[in-house]
Amino acid sequence: MSGTTPARAATIVDVARAAGVSRQTVTRAVHDMAGISPATRARVLAAARDLNYHPSRFGRGLVKPAARTLGLLVGDLTNPYYAELASTVLRLAADRGWNVVMAEPGSADGLAGGADAVVAFTGLPLDPPSPAAPNLPVVEIDPPRTRPGHGRVEFERDRATGEAVRHLLERGARRPVVLDREGSTSRGRAFVAAFRAQGVEPVVAGRESGWEDLRRHAPDAVVAFNDLDGFRLLRDLARAGVAVPGEVRVVGVDGLGVGEYVTPRLSTLAIDLAEVARSALDLVAELSERRVEDPVRVVAHRFLAREST
Known part of the structure; x- marks a missing residue:
C-alpha cells in the first residue's frame, strides 16, 4: 500500500x-x-x-581482508572537483587495504554483484540498489536528496557563505550577481539569503552566463556556481580588459587546488576532501557492521579569501 x-x-x-x-x-x-x-x-x-x-558482503570483508572491494560512483571525471575526490578516496581506501572499482553515475546495479559497499559522489539522485543486494552498504556524498538506509556525508556551507558575503560587502560590493543553475540550487539560495540578510538584493543569473551577458547588470561582484565557472569568468574579464578585483570581484565554490595557479588567485568556498573521503569510508565500515544509528556526517566549507576579491 x-x-x-x-x-x-x-x-x-x-x-x-x-x-x-x-x-x-x-x-x-x-x-x-x-x-x-x-x-x-x-x-x-x-x-x-x-x-x-x-x-553484508562488506562485513565479511572486515573479517577476511582479501574480500574487501569498494565500488566508487563518481560524477564527471573531466571536472577536477570529482577527480580530486576520487583520488583521495583511492588513496585512503588503499591505506585501509580496500580494493576500489570505479563506475559512472547510474551504474549502482552493476556494482552490486561485485562490490562489498558503494560510495557515490555524483551530484545526482542515486538509483535504488539492486534487490539482489539488500544489505549493500551505500554512502552518498552531498546527495541532492536522502534515501532511507543510505549513509550520507553532507556539506555545510552557510557559515562560509556568510563570511564570503561579508568579505565582499566590506570591500565595497553593492551590485552582486549570483550565478546558479536554472531553478536554483541550495548553494545559490544560500548566497542570495546571505546577501539579503545584509540588506543587499543580488541579481541571479544562469550558471553559463558570460561577461557579455552580465555587463548589463553592471556588477561589482560575481559569485560563480563553482571554481571552473569562476576560472572561465576570470578569463572573460581579462579579455574584456576588466580589472579584478578593482572593478569586479569574483568568488568560486569548491576550493580546487588549481585555484592557486590562476591569476589572480580565485577566492572560494573550499572543503577538505580528505575529511570528506575519510568520513565516507568510516560510514561504510559502520554500516557494514550495523553499528550506526544516524548514518550522517557533516563536513563544513571554509572561505578562502584570495586576490580575486
Missing part, C-alpha cells in the same frame, strides 16, 4: 539477540569460520533463517 514503511531488514544484532550469542559468534557462524561449536553454529543459522538475515 502506498505510504507504508517497509519492514526493517534484520541485522547481525537481531540474530545475536535471538540466538543468545555475540555478534562475533554470528559472524563466525554465517561465514563458516572456526572457533564455535557445531551446536552453536546450528542455533545461529536457525535464527538467521527465521529472521531472513542476509549478511
